[in-house]
Amino acid sequence: MLILGIESSCDETAAAVVADGKVIKSSVVYSQIAFHRPYGGVVPEIASRKHIEVIIQIIDQALKEAGLSLKEIDGVAVTQGPGLVGALLVGICVAKAISFALKRPLVAVNHLHAHLMAIFLEREVSFPFIGMVVSGGHTNLYLARDFFTIESLGQTLDDAAGEAFDKVAKMLNLPYPGGVSIEKLAQEGNPRAVSFPRPMQNSKDFNFSFSGLKTAVANFLRQLDTDQISRADIAASFQEAVVDTLIGKCLQATREFGLPRLVIAGGVAANKRLREKLLNQAAQEGIEVYFPSLHLCTDNAAMVAALGYHYLKANKLASYEFDAISRYPLCTFHPRPS
Ligand code: KG4
Numbered sequence: 432m433l434i435l436g437i438e439s440s441c442d443e444t445a446a447a448v449v450a451d452g453k454v455i456k457s458s459v460v461y462s463q464i465a466f467h468r469p470y471g472g473v474v475p476e477i478a479s480r481k482h483i484e485v486i487i488q489i490i491d492q493a494l495k496e497a498g499l500s501l502k503e504i505d506g507v508a509v510t511q512g513p514g515l516v517g518a519l520l521v522g523i524c525v526a527k528a529i530s531f532a533l534k535r536p537l538v539a540v541n542h543l544h545a546h547l548m549a550i551f552l553e554r555e556v557s558f559p560f561i562g563m564v565v566s567g568g569h570t571n572l573y574l575a576r577d578f579f580t581i582e583s584l585g586q587t588l589d590d591a592a593g594e595a596f597d598k599v600a601k602m603l604n605l606p607y608p609g610g611v612s613i614e615k616l617a618q619e620g621n622p623r624a625v626s627f628p629r630p631m632q633n634s635k636d637f638n639f640s641f642s643g644l645k646t647a648v649a650n651f652l653r654q655l656d657t658d659q660i661s662r663a664d665i666a667a668s669f670q671e672a673v674v675d676t677l678i679g680k681c682l683q684a685t686r687e688f689g690l691p692r693l694v695i696a697g698g699v700a701a702n703k704r705l706r707e708k709l710l711n712q713a714a715q716e717g718i719e720v721y722f723p724s725l726h727l728c729t730d731n732a733a734m735v736a737a738l739g740y741h742y743l744k745a746n747k748l749a750s751y752e753f754d755a756i757s758r759y760p761l762c763t764f765h766p767r768p769s
Pocket residue numbers: 441565566567568569592593594596597608609610611614697698699700701702703728729730
């Protein structure tokens with residue numbers, strides 16, 4: 432079964448063709464980063480306009496790379512939310528039009544759900560598992576019992592981890608997106624140079640908070656004598672604090688639920704220090720950690736098409752009336768009865 436996936440929730444216009452929820456026939460991602468960089472973050476109006484300009488080309492390219500015509504597609508999957516409403520609507524309108532014109536089934540996918548299950552494009556993971564989605568807008572911990580039964584264990588109470596990376600990068604005059612810039616600069620720095628807080632490490636719940644850490648960096652920079660410490664040391668120390676905080680919570684969840692499997696997803700999961708340190712610490716506790724390849728951590732449409740296959744198989748179809756949902760928590764996600 433060949434599914435065309437469409438993703439336009441933020442600043443990437445993406446289309447992909449995936450066979451049977453497993454084999455990526457093509458995956459095209461058009462990044463708008465260059466257009467948003469001058470503003471230090473994503474400008475919603477620019478995002479929507481760019482999606483409109485390129486989405487048809489991106490879908491054509493995905494079909495071409497897969498060696499397929501539109502008629503050979505068996506179903507269309509699109510991100511319904513969470514994300515920027517104007518941006519989401521572009522993908523949704525195109526997906527509805529293709530589905531209607533070709534009389535192919537349509538499915539509407541939760542973006543967080545797609546991130547969480549992206550790993551299945553590369554590896555099999557036995558259910559149940561603990562999953563963490565860490566991106567620009569979310570830092571969420573889940574217990575996934577099967578593809579459609581997902582419990583929310585905790586989330587950030589303020590900023591997302593990626594958002595903290597982006598904001599601290601701005602303070603350090605590093606270009607957007609901050610995660611990548613901080614990771615690069617941190618390679619030259621000492622992660623123990625500054626002892627930034629590890630927020631909520633002693634709380635028994637599974638929530639996160641990154642706004643205090645961000646403020647701690649701002650205060651540190653304000654008081655700083657610039658010759659004393661390098662920006663690389665600050666970047667490395669901040670990154671280490673985020674990484675330790677994320678690792679602490681997800682290992683705490685694996686212990687509490689007695690589940691030795693951990694799936695890490697979303698843009699921040701591309702962070703090399705997080706990958707390396709978590710793999711190391713988890714191994715000491717006999718926990719297996721699953722990280723998707725870097726191109727499947729950041730936004731892409733292959734994860735949408737792959738999850739779309741499972742929706743279709745379970746007959747969870749969307750009607751043409753569905754709308755974009757800007758805030759769309761996975762915990763309240765209840766698949767429609769078939
Ligand atoms: O999942 P994603 O591509 O888009 C959203 O759904 O938000 O995540 C984007 C976020 C941005 O905040 C970006 O700074 C962060 O992921 N990010 C990283 C890295 N690559 C992307 N953060 C830390 N290290 C990275 N290597």
